[in-house]
Amino acid sequence: MDELRKSAPTASIVNTLAGNVPGILAMQTSGQPGKDISNFWVRGISTFGASSGALVLVDGFERDINEVNIDDIKSFSVLKDASATALYGSKGANGVLLITTKHGTIGKTNINAKAESSYNTRTITPEFVDGPTYASLLNESRITRDQPAIYSPVELEILRMGLDPDLYPNVDWSEKLLKDGAFTNHANLSLSGGGTTARYFVSGSYLDEKGCTKQMMNWQRITIQMLITKNGPIDLIQTSM
Template sequence: MPGANITNALAGNVAGVIAMQTSGEPGFNNSQFWIRGMSTFGANQGALIMVDGFERPFNEINIEDIESFSVLKDASATALYGSKGANGVILITTKNGKAGKIAIDGRVQVGYVTRTRTPEYVGGYEYAKLVNEALTTRNLQPLYTPNELEIINNNLDPDLYPNVDWIDLMLKPSTNNVNASLNFKGGGTTARYFVSAAYYNEGGMYESDKSLNEYKTNANRERWNYRTNFDFDITKTTLLRLGVAGFLEKRILPV
């Protein structure tokens, strides 16, 4: 599935993993998750992520760079990591070079994103009647008079009594995301290499003025990842591994 990180893909697919996504805004739609529930106080304490032996957050990792991952659930397995591993530990191993001819792997994924549930629009006249009903059932005076209800129903004064579907006016029905990656690996019996680069773009669902597209007024998230791994067999029993990884992220946030 074309996504920015693996957290949203784990939810519902790995036994014992509880995931919670609190926002759909680009850049803030990562899921916070726990393994077999919370074991420490504080809702912000999630599972510990270890990438090649180092602690790193999920949102910095390119999915295509992951070779394998293991979920540690039992207390005996997570005891090595102390209090940080109280809510579970996920061990991630990234890809490394393989001896042989150079192998090039590229992938481009395009996803279609839409809202899972949109509140049904209620017009101004129905809303005004519901407000009056809610007040009268509490022995209070109605907010709208019969004359005002007639004005709203016939749209006689749209400035003073507007009837606007703000969701339809402010939001688009859908948006797209793009996930592209390219990596190559190879080497010989004594030295091997793996080099990868990835790009991810996720747009927002806000309606924007097409004449202002050059200013990028919509919410957006772009991320570039890079990773390089080198393995050297110094002796028959000694392996030296060198790696460089990083990412660059650009976000446009609503204000």
């Protein structure tokens, strides 16, 4: 698990699995903060009678994988073979992802804190010409094909001088709408410990993800999880905002 965090630091376990675990197929349909979680399958879709996605079990309970804080995961297993997933019936037909979260251990209180920040930017940003250059090239492309020009010399001069921005605008929309990049900040704090009777693990996570467009609002999430292990059942309290 630590190897995956180092190779692809992200707040989403799904986005980390994609490209790092054999058999995991992932598709990211949006880059908007908060909606950039990938849909994933284990070796494709094998049935249409149940959910098309893989079954996710966290400490033996079925949960939404997006609610799991990546820093709270101790280990995970991906079940892909039919013999291994037969126990879970039709829900496991498209694979099963078993996640084990961190538990408290006997001893003094152990405090772990982590903060990371990443800068996201576009891989390639096309370079656009201005309005007058575009109009001149458009005229040239039509004239070379024996077609009449779109813009007259007077209109070209109006564009160049910026005399009528309403009818002949010259706006660089990529500069108006897009930022060069955006920061994503992620912090996590956990406490664990306990004795022979009971052990505890408490963690809190804060995620602040900014978008690369100037009009896009930031997306923030706070996750709090408490796991108490006794000589009996496991009590789990988990909330997300």
